[in-house]
Amino acid sequence: MALPPDFTLLQVIPELETGGAEQTTIDVARAVVEAGGKALVASRGGRMAARLEAEGGRLAAMPVQSKNPLVILGNAARLAQLIRREKVSLVHARSRAPAFSALWAAQATNTPFVATYHGVYKARSRVKRWYNSVMTRGDLVIANSDYTRAHVLAAHRVDPGKVVAIPRGIDLDRFDISAVTPGRLERLRQSWGLVAGDPRTHFLLAGRLTRIKGHLTIIEAAARIKARGREDFVIVFAGDDQGRTGYGEELTQAIGRAGLADRIRIVGHCDDMPAAYRLADIAILPTTVPESFGRAAVEPQAMGRPVIASAHGGTVETVADGVSGWLVAPGDPDAWAAAMVRAIDIGGERRGEMGRSGMNRVRQLYRVDAMCAATLDAYARVLAARHGRDEVP
Template structure:
């Protein structure tokens, strides 16, 4: 959609390494540039910064990942100066700590402020609820799923018109099986040590190495399967530990103790998730706490792969149990073992049929261009209200 003449967007996100908030910031920045506007992202930076600038956006280096009150105050002053200097039209925050700086700067300059709720923030105290509520103090709140929107409304008592659900999107040009050359799959196969003639059902768990992603549940589930004599699966943990070396070592120890080194591999960060999906037969998202959306459940479906996911949070919207994948009680290793068996026993033809249904649904409901168009429409709504 067209943007007002001279439109300049400033997004504020802690870093640009990996994750849903970061990818959404990059994708919306590209959409703004394509619509004739300018896109700035204030962030500590990271591996996605090159992609931002290749798409025509601009990184503004800022310690936006800091939770130090003095740094937050300093960031607020720097952002206010940036807003004035660059004639920023709208500020969009994507995380709580930098949202304090961004909201202060927006108010100091009279600039519209929007925030996206990318997660379900827990609040066990009044102080934490106040901290989380910074995301609701602007002109509009964007929730990344209906599940998240319902949570925001219940938690903060906002009027329904102030919270809009815009599901996260998948880049269907990138996540397109036809766009992945066989050489890319072979490079990953070699890097991950997966033999060409390995006929086991390959299971992909893509996500940061953090406890809430459910790796330990899967290690226990695989251990149960091996005890039953099932050795026809290979599980691949693809993700960065992002400094969580203790947890990474805990996973290696759990794999060794369970005796499943031949069935579970930690392969590290992956820059080519479309190829990773095609290398695999099924993807899993065994999160132990609800995902607000769960892009890792949608991207494999767009690539024609069925998904096994924890039956809570946003994934109950994105995975249709028994149709595009399976929904499993979170943290229950026995249930996960049964679901992994079901996926393996379905065979290549059955998984392909389920994968086609998953692909059709993902392409209909979760397109990046639809997410970006809805986000730009939300910006226009805020600007119009201010006018």
């Protein structure tokens, strides 16, 4: 189903710094532009704003990251003005706090409203459940995995026909082995302080420096591997602390206490993730709480690298245990140590076979063009339903 020729999309997301939701925002904006429409993103902005504009989208800078009720009300007015001025066809919210502003603005202007559930939000109180439910009050809810869709249906009284699962997609032009030149690898190797030809097995944990990403589990697992007399591994933590300097210092201290300063490196934000995965032998995703999708488990598979991931959430869908990687009990250092040793000991040839299996799987299931096509089709169906021509799937 095609979008109307004058289609204008407004996506609303707190920031454009880093992360899966932010990348998906840019991917969909590009797809709308390629389809002949206009793509606006209301956000505080961030390092990915330049990429948005390079893809043909436009940033509408406003403080939608704020949870202050007065700012949220002000954002609703600003968004309504933007919707009227730009003749926005559909509003797509990608986070809860700005979803309130976006929903109110969409209602005030009689504009279709869609929201994506990018995470599995906790709700220990009635107030929090109400807060989370803002994502379900529009025309359609997009869940980024089957796991997330099941959660939405279990947590909210919503018509199953209004909740569709569209897995995140990976840009296979960007995550393409043949596009990663030796020069890119060498620049990144030098910036990380790695040595060419180091025979040790390299593990990469890519993700923000937050407790839920499981860095401490890996430090404990590494200490157990070291206690067995193993010297044949290096672990890289690549990710931004986003101002959480206390947690970064905690990790540094834990590494020092375990005597692992020569085995674990904290290298900060990385702009060249395709090269990062190629520098590694194995990617690890030891999240302590379920990831709704887990882009950091799919991207390395696209680059031919096997993945060790926590056996919960969306990664149970994206990692084929024993085929493209391994699924391990979350938060269990002994289980993680055993899995990492197994990954080292099977050798490069077997890891290469698993990497190729992962590449094939990603190309079949998680292409960004398929994700964008499904999203634009969902938009078209919402617009058609508003005009009584069809039903939302």
